[in-house]
Amino acid sequence: MESKNKVFSYLGFAIKSGNLKIGINAIYTLKTRVYLLILCKSGAANAVREGEKLKNSFGCPMLITKTFTLEELTGRENCKLAAITDENLASAIIANSEQDFTEYSGGHKV
Secondary structure, eight states, X not given: OHXXXXXXXXXXXXXXXXXXXXXXXXXXXXOSOOOEEEEOTTOOHHHHHHHHHHHXXXXXXXXXXXXXXXXXXXXXXXXXXXXEOOHHHHHHXXXXXXXXXXXXXXXXXO
């Protein structure tokens, strides 16, 4: 439970500092480096496909939520994909994501 609080805190820092971009269209318009993508577990196949394209384009890891939705994390409705543009925040989220996220490795869902 403590790691969930840390992830909430780090995402809050990213929102306040302007280092969190929410939505597929907003992420496609980014000119800066993306260090982490977060995909909601309730995302449709199209969101997964677009997330995979962005992951390959930016060369960054992508995490998928397991125990909560991205809407709960960000407070935004219909949020299926988010990008972290700060390297330190991205590495902190990855370090505290062992039980609340799974890392996307590609391929089809079984």
